[in-house]
Amino acid sequence: MEENFARQYYDYAPELRVAEKSEAGSGTPSKYRFIFDRPERVAGITYQGPASRLRLLMERVRAGHSIRVGALGGSITGGQGIGGNKHLYTYGAYFTRWLNAVLPPTKPLKHHHSHANSSAKKASQRRSALEQGEGDVLETTMAEAAELSWFEELLAAHGAGFLHKRRSALARLSRAEVGASLGGEEGPSAGLGVAAAAQPASRRSAMDEAILIANLESPQLHHFTNGGVPGTLSAYMSSCMQTHIPENVDLVFVEYSVNDVAAPSRDFEDRRPFERLLRKALALPSRPAVVLVHFFPWRHGEAEYWESAERDYQEYASFYGLPAVSLRAAMVPAVEASYIAAEELEEEAQAAAKGKKGAEAARAYNAFLNNTAPSAAALLPNAVFGRDLIHPTRGGHVLMAEVLATLCLDLIWSNDALRSGDLPGEGAPGAYSLQEEKKRSRALLATALDHPHHHTAELQRPDGASGLPQPQSLDEEEEGAQLDAVAAKRRGARRALQASSKTKKTTTKKKKPSSSSSKSKSSSSTSTKPTAAEAALLKERQALLKAEAALAAKGPGWGDALISALHRLSFRPLPEPLVAGNYPASHSTCYIDQLLPSIVQQPVKGWNWTDEGRGKWGWVALEKGETIELKLDTRVPGSPASDPDNPNGSLILLGIAFLQSYSGMGRAKVVCESGCKCKDTEIDSLDVERTVSLTNITNIPVSQHQSCLISVTTLGPGREAPSEAAAHPDQWSKFKLMGLVVGEEAGAKTGTVGWLRMTTLNAAHSLGEEGAAGGGEEAEGE
Template identity: 25%
Template sequence: MASEFITALRGKQEEQQRRGGSPRASLLSPATIYLLIGALLVGAVITMSPALVHRREDFQAITKLLPCVGEPAAAAAEQQAAAQPAPLIAQPPPLRTLSFPPEWQPLLTREERLRGISYWGSGGRLQRVAQKLLTGQPVKVFTLGGSVTSGGGSSSSTKLGYVPRFFEFLQHNFPHKEHVLENKAIAASTAFMYAACLQHHVPEDADLVTLEFSVNEKPDAPYPSPERRAFEQLLRRLLRLPGRPAVLVLHHWGWWNALGDGIDRGLFYSQPEGQLTAFSNYYDLPTLSLRSAAYHLMDAGLPKFQIGRVGLPQQHLFFEKGKVRVGPIPLATPETKNEYFYADATHPGNSGHQVLAELMAGALMRAVWEVQVEGGAVSDADRRQPPVSQDLPRPMVPFSRDELPGVCAMQEEFKPIVKKAKGFEYLPERPDADGFMRQKWGWRGTKPGDWAELEVDTRASDGSPPANTYIWLSHLASYQGMGTALVECVSGCKCERSILDGTWGREASLFTVMRFHVTRSPACRIRVTVLSQPGRKKQKGHKVTLAAIMVTHVPLGEGATEGSLGLVQNIGLSHDRGWKDR
């Protein structure tokens, strides 16, 4: 740029001399000339051009070609330039590059991690988490989900599950003794268990909350169903927390559970992932997909991604020559099981958990990069002013209303809810499982005539709007040994009698929820009595296991009535796909 400018000035000077002009004649005014020089120098700094910034001889050549300035002015300009050091261009601080812990051998490439980001949106809340980490501040992270989140399928749920691996990645890159990193997984749970009891799991000042529910949510539920409404309620309650936490949605995906349209496994577009991602689109939530990242790796049978065998015995529905048969999934040997992605039809093995952790790490890597390079993906200048809404948008599902939480008693807090009992005992379903939550504790009755009386406060808080009040009673549903029970209000409140049915035909043991309308009372007593009559799937046995009770208040308004939601709803039902003990 400097040489071109010099050449142009010399050409103008020679042309003027040929025409008889004086070399001292002014080509431009002095002010204009110095403005041009200044503009060139500023442009050089901005474009980081060394040709203008660092070559003093160019500056000297330019000033000598300015006869309009005169010898004294040119000399003064040259002396001033010689006295000043060459301008220095400020270098940005080096970018913080995140890395995996040394003992990790990453299974996904960067391209595959990016493929696994099925939706990113603005990423604003996650960037705020990244900003805190980059400035050395501690963060509070909470993971919600079912048994995959609790580490199911890994050889060590406390070390090799995807959650402890992700926490290890975070501490490796941003060590801080005051980080709060807590896994709040509940085996066999759905989003409703958290939507109704969020205050028991996530504090108001949380920074990041991750959700993993895809393999437990009912796959074919329509958007207006209680299952999808509960998922949306969870999102809305999280996004309204005072700390404005980032919400990161993780979709696990089971190859052997993805069947339909004529194939018995590996159906890419199996639900509910697509439906749940629509909520991410609506609420601007970064979302990760195992299916998007690894489907083609599984289909190609790459090492660590092989899906032809599992590590644990598991039955499956096979489609063969127009017929359906039930048979075992081929088993891997102890020596080869780590080459396969899944431990059973649903749960990932050690390799699968590492891939999930790498997807989580990839999301944080992207947020950190955006903060460092761009200062965040969206600046104030990029936003619509004034904003469309300062608060959450209205619910995505038509006629939904934000429910007001009341009593929530689950896990250890559920035990004292039972005030009187005959035949019911507080026992674990899986006493040998690792940890209280995976042991599935509850009040259990096994013989017709066994009963338990539960007492809860069904009143709403002072000043709350008029609302319908509901009780949600969580109980175990399984494929063997289960029975039915009569549920009725016996004192303090009124409700219609209803039947609890713990039977179904699929190989799975999940907590489900029955819902019924109740009047308000400070001491609403409900009796659950085991019946002799069989459920919808006749089984040998009469076991009834109660796990939790919740009270919610649905404000009266359009669609938020018994007619639109039903008096009794079952939450968390999943398809007949041989799911095993989430």
């Protein structure tokens, strides 16, 4: 039984589960054959809330728009335990494939004007990476792939040679690599806990590769970016989020319940990085919908139900109005029911195979199970988690994708009810009229929201039937300029608030007065009118609210009253942080990949910017005595740069990312030259005991300063270099600087990540990125 369900999850293809296809452009989702029953899927939706942005996004999807989906998280999001490609078989990928299957777009991806050129460049890089991949040409035909109806137009657009690409993606699904990613076991069934055999590289392989290629090359699809980085905490992603997903993403999944500390935080101080990550995602120029995705460590049933950060993070869901889904809530309460349902299903399957022998009996048995109605039996723990204590197999990802799909379908149905006014106990349809929305908006935003776009009538389909509101013409340049202006004002307000917070903290940390009269005097002085900094902050914040209100008042440029109302709600200003003063940095805090050269001081001698043909970009020096200097901002928002009572409490951790390998590598010394202060630190990039090449990080306590000048100087061969290195030091002095990550928590004792896998830095991801990693080791990380 578990083997059969594990095989169904391993072979799960949303494109092949459409039961009844809806008319293209109708805005009605196609009927879908879910593998999990609705009670469990609904149980997995732990918080829906207002979901204004997700509601609006679903209306865009129904109107035919292509969207970008991104996922941020640790090794679960990154695909550890799935035995395959993270761009195809993780929850975010399954969800995007489901969206393409049931609500395929009719309009191409919309580029924000400031991202169009960079997106075109990245698309060219992805195509080049694909065409240069290793492997044999996939011999298949258009007819074989055309079994997927939504692929027909795509195939016609790309021509007969569309599927005859080098199969770099398929090569990564080889038995050796899959086995290595699962701890040395070979075969695609490794880690499933059951004998699930892979399908041959025929039609199914052709379909998978075609989906990957389409995600790279076709603008008329919903696209997915997997920004999961194994072994990281939310603190790392808070610093480096925008290097792992594109700025114009429309939907962001955030998964850190397993990686972050499970113990509840009384005052939420330990959750500060996670809140900053959420605020950064919500403040992106595209105003994306954000959904919290909670996994949990099963540990073969030995883990406590509360053993994750999910409880604390649900507070953020309600505080910011973000939908949340939970594997724990969907699965754990139904485990006992799954065993009972499995026993009943086993009896029925055995009866279906009765009278048959051998392979014929097995086929009858499996055919019955494959076509049975959804039931709790699908939640059998060994089929969802397998042998892994923490990382679910594809079954866990399929379950979460179906929970997310159910959430979106429920919101679509709810939107229709809002549009029609057919809500039990909610009064007459007029309760949701445009006029009432205007009154509430005036009270909220203190501005008139009377704009022609708000009076757009619902459009009609060509056949005359009442249809969904379709987009009208929209000046993207004008919209982009307005978004940029609001973002600039937001950054200005944030800087003013940070300055005010720093001023307040430094001025209040004085010695206590020695007399009661001085205390009284001090107390009376604190009740005076706001300082100049506070007044400036208030003025800046009011200007920000006014700018955002004006942009909200302009309207989305399309749709009916409901869409206009959702648009206004989506442009509501964020509340003050749940943890006081917990604002994200207004400056960059992550310098990896193509951002690293921006802080390097010119001229540079003895160091070369190169990826060495392996996809790992960095500055490389090959000889002893070469120095490179970098200047960056190490300040932390809302924290005083210097605290006399606690000198170490104001230090931040600066992560120095470097390439570590077993041959030819040398040492380097890191020195704080000016502005900031730190202890001179030596880094040895040679590790002869591990025959792998990986990106490691050394964390150095550094004082806060706006212009912190750091130097890195090569010192020659590593300390474990063989004796021959003395005769040939030029062959054992290589040092490769990969990046710098500025910690956002003053006084932190540990870094946010101990290593960094350089495979998700390109916001759109090339198919060949993992193959280009050059054999780098994937560290075990939750």
